[in-house]
Amino acid sequence: MAPDPFYVRRLKPETDDTFTLALQPADGPSKFNFEPGQFNMVYVFGVGEIPISISGDPGDSKLLFHTTREVGLVTRAMRQLKPNDLVGLRGPFGTFWPVEDAEGKDVVIVAGGIGLAPLRPALYRILSRRDRYGRVVLLYGTRTPADILYRHELEQWRSRFDLEVYATVDRAMSGWRGNVGVVTTLIPRAPFDPRNTVAYVCGPEVMMRFTTQELQKRGVNKDAIFISMERNMKCAVGFCGRCQFGPTFVCKDGPVFRFDKVEDWLMKWEI
Amino acid sequence: MKTKSLEELIAEAAFFKDLDPSYRQMLAGCGTNVVYKPGEFIFREGDESRQFYLIRTGSVALEINLPGKGAMIIQTLNEGEVLGWSCLIPPYRKHFDGRSVKQTRAIAFDGACIGKKCEEDAKLGYEFFRRFAGIMAQRLSATRLQLLDVYAKP
Ligand SMILES: Cc1cc2nc3c(=O)[nH]c(=O)nc-3n(C[C@H](O)[C@H](O)[C@H](O)COP(=O)(O)OP(=O)(O)OC[C@H]3O[C@@H](n4cnc5c(N)ncnc54)[C@H](O)[C@@H]3O)c2cc1C
Ligand code: FES
Numbered sequence: 001m002a003p004d005p006f007y008v009r010r011l012k013p014e015t016d017d018t019f020t021l022a023l024q025p026a027d028g029p030s031k032f033n034f035e036p037g038q039f040n041m042v043y044v045f046g047v048g049e050i051p052i053s054i055s056g057d058p059g060d061s062k063l064l065f066h067t068t069r070e071v072g073l074v075t076r077a078m079r080q081l082k083p084n085d086l087v088g089l090r091g092p093f094g095t096f097w098p099v100e101d102a103e104g105k106d107v108v109i110v111a112g113g114i115g116l117a118p119l120r121p122a123l124y125r126i127l128s129r130r131d132r133y134g135r136v137v138l139l140y141g142t143r144t145p146a147d148i149l150y151r152h153e154l155e156q157w158r159s160r161f162d163l164e165v166y167a168t169v170d171r172a173m174s175g176w177r178g179n180v181g182v183v184t185t186l187i188p189r190a191p192f193d194p195r196n197t198v199a200y201v202c203g204p205e206v207m208m209r210f211t212t213q214e215l216q217k218r219g220v221n222k223d224a225i226f227i228s229m230e231r232n233m234k235c236a237v238g239f240c241g242r243c244q245f246g247p248t249f250v251c252k253d254g255p256v257f258r259f260d261k262v263e264d265w266l267m268k269w270e271i
Numbered sequence: 272m273k274t275k276s277l278e279e280l281i282a283e284a285a286f287f288k289d290l291d292p293s294y295r296q297m298l299a300g301c302g303t304n305v306v307y308k309p310g311e312f313i314f315r316e317g318d319e320s321r322q323f324y325l326i327r328t329g330s331v332a333l334e335i336n337l338p339g340k341g342a343m344i345i346q347t348l349n350e351g352e353v354l355g356w357s358c359l360i361p362p363y364r365k366h367f368d369g370r371s372v373k374q375t376r377a378i379a380f381d382g383a384c385i386g387k388k389c390e391e392d393a394k395l396g397y398e399f400f401r402r403f404a405g406i407m408a409q410r411l412s413a414t415r416l417q418l419l420d421v422y423a424k425p
Contacts, residue, residue, distance in 0.1 A: 072425075113421075141422075142422060168347075170420070170422065171344070171417075172344045173343055174334050177373075179349070180345065180346055180347045181413060181417070182417050184413060184416060185409075188409075189349065206419055207416070210412070
């Protein structure tokens with residue numbers, strides 16, 4: 001599957017090391033449909049191709065957004081892109097957050113760090129049909145106040161009466177008026193009915209382990225918890241085996257998995 | 272509007288959930304209502320530790336001073352949470368500064384009074400320290416995750 005050319009329309013710095021790219025198809029259909037939680041293979045010409053989740057609104061298909069953290073070769077090159085530069089794109093790939101199945105229930109979204117990016121489309125979708133859900137709660141943890149993504153949008157969400165937003169940081173200097181403590185500490189006091197709740201979790205793997213445990217302690221069933229996994233990828237269509245995770249391939253069976261289906265593998269190191 | 276008695280306030284807190292009402296009454300005898308303004312220190316590192324607190328509303332930041340860097344917040348505690356355990360454990364000294372972030376209403380319990388009641392009634396002592404151990408375990412687990420620094424740059 002050859003990549004389609006996309007124009008970079010904007011590059012917005014989010015924090016010190018993360019930025020959001022707005023892309024537009026260079027030819028072919030002007031729209032790009034995807035489901036919340038899916039990812040694209042983004043190809044920076046001459047450098048390499050990497051999986052990046054789609055972070056924009058699935059209801060607004062004209063521009064395609066990817067929020068990326070600069071960690072190495074390709075992400076560094078992505079950050080150097082300028083408006084009207086071209087990138088290659090394959091996708092969308094993978095499973096998605098089953099937001100339709102959560103209708104009638106409370107929804108708890110637990111995000112850690114850059115993990116908010118693949119969850120943001122789920123929140124957009126839920127908010128566009130807000131009356132179909134019970135309580136909607138976003139619990140977001142980052143390293144420091146400076147690492148908070150989508151700060152302006154978080155403030156807007158926080159001012160809504162139909163959405164509960166709790167943010168916390170792992171460390172902060174005195175003067176910070178927000179919460180300090182890991183994201184799991186928000187779970188015991190978040191307002192939701194654990195027996196009628198669906199939880200979506202995305203962040204570093206260790207954070208997801210602690211979070212799934214805390215959600216279960218609160219009374220959320222394993223089959224109502226969904227997590228998004230990351231593995232290095234190459235083909236993204238289930239051929240090469242690069243992204244193997246236990247008996248599954250993250251590119252095709254994931255990245256979004258129901259927790260009880262992958263629990264045994266998540267709790268093992270180096271799988 | 273009728274103001275709630277200390278015993279009623281204690282009954283609402285998760286920490287004292289399912290505790291025998293007669294014990295709640297005993298513990299209420301060791302408590303007083305307190306209010307702190309935003310930014311006010313509730314206690315300072317090194318202070319003799321006489322009281323622990325159940326936060327009714329507001330939030331409290333536990334801070335530690337880093338020479339040359341200023342005060343760093345270790346943890347924030349919120350409504351329904353307890354802090355100030357050092358009043359129950361020798362050498363009875365505060366390990367951190369406790370600063371009210373927003374206007375904070377709390378019940379301050381006298382550590383010596385609680386300690387005495389727990390010694391006199393072993394069942395109360397067990398119930399009290401069982402809850403205490405549960406919270407310690409939860410905080411230890413959270414601290415371990417915090418130490419892992421999972422969001423650090425790879
Ligand atoms: C399904 C899926 C969705 C993803 N969505 C996003 C997204 O929305 N935003 C985003 O920023 N990233 C996302 N990633 C991760 C992203 O693909 C990697 O960060 C990227 O491949 C790194 O490429 P690089 O060439 O810049 O780094 P490399 O040069 O390959 O690696 C540099 C350093 O980063 C480390 N590293 C590589 N990948 C990861 C990783 N996934 N997590 C932590 N450390 C890593 C390496 O071990 C190495 O130390 C996703 C990954 C998957 C599988
Ligand atoms: S990336 Fe090739 S099988 Fe998943």
